[in-house]
Amino acid sequence: MLRLDNVTKVYKVGTFGGKAVTAVDGVSFDVRPGEVVSLIGESGSGKSTIGRMILGLTSVTGGSITVDGVPVKPGKEYYRGVQGVFQDPFSCYNPVFKADRVFRMIKETYYPSVPEPAWAERVRAAVQDVRLNPGEVLGKYPHQLSGGQLQRLLIARALLLDLKLLVADEITSMLDASTRIDVLNLLADLKTRGLGVLYVTHDLSLGNYLAERTVVLRRGQVVERGLTGKVFGDPLHPYTRQLVAAVPRLHAPWEDAVPADTCLYHEKGASGGLLEAERDHFVACACGEIA
Ligand SMILES: Nc1ncnc2c1ncn2[C@@H]1O[C@H](COP(=O)(O)OP(=O)(O)OP(=O)(O)O)[C@@H](O)[C@H]1O
Ligand SMILES: [Mg+2]
Structure with missing residues (x-):
């Protein structure tokens, strides 16, 4: 489903873009439906760059990234099937608005014709799917919710779409141990829906717990991958x-x-x-x- 073929990313840095940093260097791997693949490597090895390229947030310098054979194409159709959740959930919320505004944006973009009561029901179901109590979390401001709750709301938001692939970048690093297990179990549940998950982490034991396959990245290159x-x-x-x-x-x-x-x-x-x-x-x- 997701396929990276000889992908390279060179960042231009310096005042006039005169210096080049090769962040990702000839990386190939794939993620199949219903499978969690963990992408592991030390800080600066290029993990987030790979995630951002898959999400179309930064361009690819060389090679190709495809989802079901179609090259990454940022836009409404692409994001219907491919979504990302990142390390810091607070940055995805506007503190002056209630947290459930993130669902409103999905409705306006993807489901404008769904009647309000039916939409409210879908949101409640998605929130329950991530093991949150809608009565407890909906209608609250971000500062009234925990990092784990905000993270799970973002996953719930992704679940409202016709998702094929979720890119999860260090999403458990700021959670306490029990919430982390909840979020990991939730990701494991997503597999049973046929979703593919690329789980970016520098924590081996979490990857070991969750992933069918593992890709080990070092200085932008894959040094080992497999089951x-x-x-x-x-x-x-x-x-x-x-x-x-x-x-x-x-x-x-x-x-x-x-x-x-x-x-x-x-x-x-x-x-x-x-x-x-x-x-x-x-x-x-x-x-x-x-x-
Ligand atoms: N926008 C950018 N401009 C220039 N260089 C960048 C940019 N983003 C990342 N880099 C560089 O690319 C390399 C890979 O960064 P990346 O964020 O992908 O690493 P990472 O594996 O996600 O690290 P971490 O575990 O710390 O999150 C690093 O050397 C980083 O400094
Ligand atoms: Mg990173």
């Missing part, structure tokens, strides 16, 4: 191993799988793209990482 169990259970790239080793609970089973001084990619004589080390498990060249 989550394979990537975290048997990490092949030194960078992925570092990430996994930093999470005590995930650590252990992969000891000795690949000697630390081996670049599997190089050893197998791969060239171009990633090496498919086993079914649904791809790894990049690690020669640069091995001293």
Whole structure:
């Protein structure tokens, strides 16, 4: 459904745009319907840039991004099927208006002919779908709601559309542990509706909990990707191993799988793209990482 093919993003920076920063460098992966894919990598590795390109908020420098074969095209039709939810829910609300105004905008843009009572019913149902009590949250101002409630209202808003893909960028980072689990479970529920979710995070354990497949990004490049169990259970790239080793609970089973001084990619004589080390498990060249 979502497909990134050799996507590159170069930002022009400096006073006259004279300097170039390659934020995303030849990235390819896909997200299928009913699947959560987590995009993991350290700060500055290009995760949000990828999310913003998928949402049409920033242009693609090279390669292509398509949803059901159609290139990203910002506009009413595209956003009917593709929506994003971001880290800071407060920034999506205007503090002087009640929080449910975000639903009004959806009505005016996409459903102008739906009668008001029927619309109110749809909103109530969407709010209940994200496990909020409509009586408690509707009619309130943003400052009267918690970060987790605002975040869930944004997800509810996305659910009112005919959504195919949700890009969720660090959405759980500012939530407390129990609300975080609620939001994660909610994302897991979305899968059963056939929605695809790209879950951007730097928290491995959350990605591990949620995602069928994982993409590990480093300095704008994919170093490893594949089924989550394979990537975290048997990490092949030194960078992925570092990430996994930093999470005590995930650590252990992969000891000795690949000697630390081996670049599997190089050893197998791969060239171009990633090496498919086993079914649904791809790894990049690690020669640069091995001293
Ligand atoms: N608008 C911009 N103009 C110039 N450079 C940018 C811009 N946005 C991001 N960058 C640069 O692109 C690189 C990737 O940034 P990005 O925000 O995609 O990283 P990230 O993986 O989301 O990081 P984090 O985990 O901190 O959110 C960084 O080096 C960043 O400084
Ligand atoms: Mg980011």
